[in-house]
Each structure stands twice: as C-alpha cells, then as structure tokens.
Amino acid sequence: MAIELDGRPLARALRRRHRDELEDIQNRLGHPLTLAVVRAGEDKASTSYFRQIRNLCQRVDMEFQEHTLPATDREQFIGRICRLNADPRVAGIMLGWPLPEDWGAEFIASLLDPRKDVDGLHPLNAGRLFLGGEYLETGTFVPNTPAAVIHLLRHYEIMLSGKHTVLIGRSNVVGRPLAALLIAHDATVTVCHSRTAELASHTRQADILVAAMGKANFVTPDMVKPGAVVVDVGINVTPDGLAGDVQYDAVSKIASAITPVPGGVGPVTNAMLIENTIRAARIQSTLA
C-alpha cells in the first residue's frame, strides 16, 4: 500500500509560520495587509473558493477583500484592478475565474501589478519562472498549485533530480508552470494533454505521475507503474462528492506514495497563496 502524502500537517505548519510572519510585518508597517480578490459575476465555484481563502486569511490574521463586479462592465473591472494596484494596503490581488470570454483574460491578467500578482499569472512572472536560474531565485510569483506540488514532494523527501515525471494537463496555472519548475529541479519531464496519442504508454513510464486534467477518477491502475509516486491535482465535483483525477483506492494499491483528494495538494495550495502574499508585501515595502 502507498504512503499517503497528507498535505494537512504541512499546511498547518505553514499557517503557524505565516501568522507569525504576518504579525511581525503588520507591526512594522503599522497597518494591516490585505489580499483582494476580484471577479466578474457570481460564479458558484469561485464563491466556494473565495470562502476558503477568506477563512484562511482570518486564521493567519490578514485582511480579505472580495470585489464582485458585474460581468457586463469590463471598464469598471479594469478600473478596479488599477485602484487595487495603487492601494498600498493591498499586498496581493487575485482574479476570480472564469472571466467573460470576450474580455481577453490574458489582457486582464497583464494589467495586474506584477509585484501584487500572487497567482503568478502576469506574463512577466510566468517568464521569470520559465527562464529559471537567477530569476527564480531573486523573485517571481509561482502559481500556487505547482508551488504546492513541489513543496509537498520535498516535504516528503521525494527526490526530483533525474526522475521521469509525467504530467497530464498543460494549463497555464498547473501543467506548464509545473513543467518549468520540475525542469529547474533537474527532473526529466513529459507533458501530456488532450491531444496525446496512447496516453497510458507515457504515464506507465512515470517515476512521478501528476494528474491535472480535471476529469474525475480518470487515472486507473493500469496507467501507473508499480512503485510510482502519484500526485493528484484534480478537484472534481461528482454526485458522490469531491473526487480527484485518480482512482485513489485502486491506484494506492500499486503506487509507492499518493496524494489524497481532498487533503493532499489542496491545503498546501492555499498556504502557497498566503506565502506569495507575504512575499508580495516584502517586495513592495522595505519595511515589510
């Protein structure tokens, strides 16, 4: 049976550290720090996600601001981002997804002040991550999910160097940035996606398999090499409750280690958001 890569104790430890760091920073600045989220319309998934973030902010003693604007008014939305960019109390800004299709999501993301872009969506931050090296050391914002995957694997002392890591999924928030991080950590990386031919022939070779395509219970045991480490990034709502992208029970019989859903990557992902917001505050002020 596989070891369970439980993200909750790691997330708790991070939360304690973040609370201490935030207390110290807010004392020095003399004002509270705020994480602001901005969305267009009331999407159900983002409502639930924002509730989680709000709770987390309370627990580490950081202000949380939710800006829900009409999905019909792009100008107002852009204006709000500019105002939050200029507000010194707002350390980090997050966009709620999805944005209306005809708004140009990438254009909107590139309006964020790169120093407040705690989701790592601005192309300047994506480029620093992608180029690695000096940039990665001196400061970019890594998107929270891939940062959490690396953090969790390192916490459980799973070596990355020289390992063959296969990713299923090439999104801009998980697959692509995770590939860049894994390459920077000396892993051999294969990126698979919806157009990949004979997917299982790739996944069966993985020392470390990361499922991030958002399809409930998609990864079956025959797609996994015995002894592999399996990381499940999926969070899918099904009639039976939350499900990952991996058939946990069946796959955990042959994997050497596996992340549960919920309780694996998710809690660490949220902690990474707080970590990025703290870093953002430090970048923005010499006092923080």
Next chain:
Amino acid sequence: MAIELDGRPLARALRRRHRDELEDIQNRLGHPLTLAVVRAGEDKASTSYFRQIRNLCQRVDMEFQEHTLPATDREQFIGRICRLNADPRVAGIMLGWPLPEDWGAEFIASLLDPRKDVDGLHPLNAGRLFLGGEYLETGTFVPNTPAAVIHLLRHYEIMLSGKHTVLIGRSNVVGRPLAALLIAHDATVTVCHSRTAELASHTRQADILVAAMGKANFVTPDMVKPGAVVVDVGINVTPDGLAGDVQYDAVSKIASAITPVPGGVGPVTNAMLIENTIRAARIQSTLA
C-alpha cells in the same frame, strides 16, 4: 535513406520576402532600420556569428551596428543598452554572449526594451511565449532557433499535433522555448538534459527528436527510432570542421527525415532574427 530537411531554400525565400518588406517599411518611415548587437569583449564565436548577421543584414538591406564594449565596464554596457532602447532608428537589439559572469546576465537581458528584444530573452517575452494562447498570437518575440525549428518542420509538412517530441537540452534559448512552442502546437513533449537517467530509453521513443545539447556527434543510431524525424540544432567546432549533435551519416540511414549541419536549422535561424526585427519595427511604429 532519410529526406534531408534542407533549410537553405526556405531561408532564401524568407530573405526575398524580408527584403521586400524592409524596402516598403523603410520607405514609409523615411529612414533606414537598424539591428544593433552589443557585446562585452571580443569573443571569437560571437565575432563569427556577428559577421554572419552583418552579411545577412546587407542582403536584405537593413543597417547593422556592432557595439563591442570593454568587458570591464558594466555601467557603460548598461548605458549603451539604454541609449539603443531610446533610439527610434534601432528596431532590434541583440546581446552578444557570453557576458562577464558577475554582471548578472539575466538582469542585463531584462534591461532590453521588450519591444526591441529580437532574441526573445526578456522575461516578459519569455512569459508570453510560455503562456501561449492569446499572447502568442498578439505578439511576443520567440527566440530564433526554436522559431526556426518549428518553421522548418512546418515547411516540410511534418505534423506536430499528437506527436511525441523528445528534446535533449533545456537552455533558455533553445530547449525551454521550443518545449513551450511544441506544447502550443499540440505535441506531446519530453524534455531531457544532463541529469536525465537512461537518455536513450527516452530518445528511442521519439517521433520527432531534437538534439540541442552542443556535443558533437552525440546522437548515435541506437538512440533513434527507425522512421523518426531528427532535428539537429548543434553547431560544434571540431578538428574535422563543423559538426552537429547528431551522427548524420549513420542516423540518416534509419531516420525518415533529418536536418544537415550546416544548412539545416542554422540558415532559418538567421532568417528568424530578421523576421523578429521587422516585427519589432512594426510594433514600435504605426507607420511601419
């Protein structure tokens, strides 16, 4: 025997088009366009590369400026970049490599005006490439070698979608950006490098194999799947003359198609630099 993916006819066709485009743009602007290269010290390899670029610029009727500055004066170097950034006649700026180690190559690259960064080294351009989608369509500068690889493969009508492409090399000028482009073109991509275990077990699976590690004659026939397309990005100086990263004669017996060195990717790479400089001129001026 493999088809030879000759880059020279494609480069010639591009050169004709570029000459016509440049004539038209320079007429409309009322002044010539300049490609400027800046280097610190007289490195032999960059001297030979700059000579190639100077010849190419002459053939398409574009001005070429070479700035060779002392490798001992970082401030002067930075000042020169700023001056070239501000000069409206300079459409594109290229850095000569290597820069002195303690200068912070990544810091220097990030000083380039992203709209003149014809090598695609600025993190903003790297991020747009990496994120793909809208950014890739509306304007980034793709580094010349990976742009040339894609251009050459498409010219010879080699499909990328769903193909397993294996890259050897993860540099910021070839491996990483090429991986991003191939993912955007729906290929399944594996990135191998110096830390990869059992390299041949990966390369033997490639439908398309790209060698970009800079080791003369490194790829032997036993590393190649029969019928694979082999792209050789290496240009190595050996006692016997220029050599690619692939053993051309032996590998061409089993590959279905292969690029020669010289005459494969190289000529197209140089053409991509001119293409980027023309795009840069268009981005900088509504007249161009």
